[in-house]
Amino acid sequence: MNDMELLRELAQETPLPAPAELDAARARLLAAIAADPAAGGFTPGVEASTYQPDPSTGQLVEPLRPPAPAPVLTAVKFMHAGAAGTAAYLIIALAYIGDIKAYHLTVLGHHLTTAQLSHLRPLIVTLVIAVGLAVIGLWLWMARANGQGRSWARILSTVLLGLATPGLTGDHGVLQVFAAWLTWLTGLVAVWLLWRPVSSAFFKQCRQAARTRQS
Amino acid sequence: MRGRRESAAATDAAVIESSRRQPERFAVLFDRHAPHIYRYLARRTGRQAADDLVAETFLAAFAKRDRYDLRYADARPWLYGIATNLAGQHRRDEARQYKISQAAAAEPEVPGHAERVAADVTARAMRPLLDAALATLPAGDRDVLLLIAWEELTYQEVSRALDIPVGTVRSRLNRARTKVRQVLAGTDAAATYKEITTNE
Numbered sequence: 001m002n003d004m005e006l007l008r009e010l011a012q013e014t015p016l017p018a019p020a021e022l023d024a025a026r027a028r029l030l031a032a033i034a035a036d037p038a039a040g041g042f043t044p045g046v047e048a049s050t051y052q053p054d055p056s057t058g059q060l061v062e063p064l065r066p067p068a069p070a071p072v073l074t075a076v077k078f079m080h081a082g083a084a085g086t087a088a089y090l091i092i093a094l095a096y097i098g099d100i101k102a103y104h105l106t107v108l109g110h111h112l113t114t115a116q117l118s119h120l121r122p123l124i125v126t127l128v129i130a131v132g133l134a135v136i137g138l139w140l141w142m143a144r145a146n147g148q149g150r151s152w153a154r155i156l157s158t159v160l161l162g163l164a165t166p167g168l169t170g171d172h173g174v175l176q177v178f179a180a181w182l183t184w185l186t187g188l189v190a191v192w193l194l195w196r197p198v199s200s201a202f203f204k205q206c207r208q209a210a211r212t213r214q215s
Numbered sequence: 216m217r218g219r220r221e222s223a224a225a226t227d228a229a230v231i232e233s234s235r236r237q238p239e240r241f242a243v244l245f246d247r248h249a250p251h252i253y254r255y256l257a258r259r260t261g262r263q264a265a266d267d268l269v270a271e272t273f274l275a276a277f278a279k280r281d282r283y284d285l286r287y288a289d290a291r292p293w294l295y296g297i298a299t300n301l302a303g304q305h306r307r308d309e310a311r312q313y314k315i316s317q318a319a320a321a322e323p324e325v326p327g328h329a330e331r332v333a334a335d336v337t338a339r340a341m342r343p344l345l346d347a348a349l350a351t352l353p354a355g356d357r358d359v360l361l362l363i364a365w366e367e368l369t370y371q372e373v374s375r376a377l378d379i380p381v382g383t384v385r386s387r388l389n390r391a392r393t394k395v396r397q398v399l400a401g402t403d404a405a406a407t408y409k410e411i412t413t414n415e
Contacts, residue, residue, distance in 0.1 A: 003395045006341050007364035014258045016250045025253075025270035029245055032274050036238040 037069040037202045068147055069202050075193035079143035079157075082186040083136045089179045090132035097125055146194055149206025154194045161187045227290035231283045241277050248291060249273065252298050255366055259302045268305070272298045287375065295366060296376035299358050341399065348398035352391050359384055360391035 068076070138160065145153030164187065168180055193199060225233075227244060234241040252272055256265035275297050276290075283293060349357055358377055362368045370388075374381045 003345075003392055003399065004364050006345060006399075007360070007395075010342055010345060011258060011365040014254050017253045017257070021266070022245075022249050022253060022269065024266065025249065025273065026242070026245060028270040029273045029277060030242060032277055033238045033241060036277075038236060038238050 035205075037198045037205065068149065069198045071193040071196040071199045072146060072149075072202055075190040075199070076143045076147045078186050078190035078193070079139050079146070082183055082190070083139035083143070085179070085183050085186060086132060086135045086139060089183070090129070090136070092175070092179075093128055093132070094125070097121075097128065149203055151203045151207055154199075154203060157187070157194060158191050161191050226288035228283070228285045228288045231280050231290060232285055234277075234280055238277070241273075241280065244276070244290060244294075245273050248294055251291075251366070252294055255295065255361075256298055256302060258365055259361065260305045264305055268298065268301050271301050275301070289372075292368060292372040292375040295362060295368065295372075296378065299362065299376060303354060303358070344399055345395065348395040351398070352394060355379075356387045356391040356394070359387040360395070363388060 142153055142157045142160070146157060161184070164180075164184055168177075168184055225243070227247070230240055230243045230247075234244070249269055253265050253269040256268045256272070259265075260268060272294060276294055279297075283290070287293070349361075352360065355377075359373055362373045362376060363370075368376065370381050370384045373379075373384045377384075379387075
């Protein structure tokens with residue numbers, strides 16, 4: 001008997017495991033499969049439930065939200081970039097707000113007088129800040145909700161992009177046009193990423209997990 | 216039913232390829248190879264660690280399935296490679312395992328014909344020596360030796376599993392076997408064998 005035969009002989013002492021011994025490992029793999037964005041509506045093991053046994057305790061545990069796939073994560077980054085861009089634009093706008101001349105503003109088709117502008121300036125500044133902060137808030141809110149797989153957030157993001165589209169045209173300064181296009185394109189890329197097939201599978205899974213939690 | 220038959224007939228590569236679109240197909244690979252991977256890990260790290268490591272092996276394989284080279288129909292070397300890497304992370308435990316097993320009591324004998332019994336007795340008598348020899352081997356040499364001796368992989372399969380050239384597999388195996396033989400010869404294995412069989 002040579003060394004290799006001895007080793008093989010020793011190896012025979014370890015039998016193949018019984019199927020039940022692999023149950024915990026199988027459950028962990030199936031949980032990972034279920035969390036895979038490409039899995040769509042796959043429910044491992046028991047078809048009626050997404051609940052999986054905890055390998056350590058054997059107890060059924062609440063299904064976890066699957067990790068966001070790369071396109072969704074990139075979309076979230078674009079939304080954060082959109083928020084940062086809007087913040088930068090807001091700062092620039094506030095810096096140059098003092099240079100606004102009366103003839104730049106029209107109310108109901110009429111140019112304002114210098115006296116009216118002077119009277120309205122605090123209101124304009126307040127409005128600019130409020131609108132700017134609201135837009136930044138929207139970007140961040142959409143980024144957070146989409147990252148969490150909220151289907152409504154994906155739809156709302158798309159609607160908001162549509163609402164922002166008319167703002168691309170009009171009688172604006174070069175800086176305004178540039179900023180408007182830049183933020184709109186950022187939003188367009190983010191929305192496009194959110195509607196990729198992998199992203200759709202992720203949103204679908206999150207929806208199913210949420211339904212399971214509710215029931 | 217038809218799907219199950221198709222799954223049974225499909226090569227590992229075909230299963231992995233389809234699992235990229237339908238991840239649930241990857242479970243076929245688990246059912247096919249998990250028992251052997253588990254046994255390999257149990258031999259190397261002990262049953263307790265194997266419970267966890269077999270799951271880790273298939274989780275890692277599932278995560279890396281997009282990178283699997285579909286030219287290879289048999290995924291065993293790939294899985295053994297992952298399992299070996301994971302077992303490597305447990306090397307300290309592994310060395311301890313060998314030391315513990317040296318002190319372990321002999322298991323009940325399996326009945327069989329005379330030659331088989333003699334071989335069993337020899338193997339068990341040699342076990343502490345073999346364990347000691349394995350514990351002294353460099354990790355890479357031990358991986359090669361055990362994949363060939365225990366899992367009966369070919370040189371090419373070990374080369375794939377460990378991502379090393381076939382020449383390196385040969386040299387590592389030679390080195391490992393030489394060292395194991397030295398350990399066995401140094402303790403006069405032949406005399407031990409003779410003594411045991413005479414007492415029988």
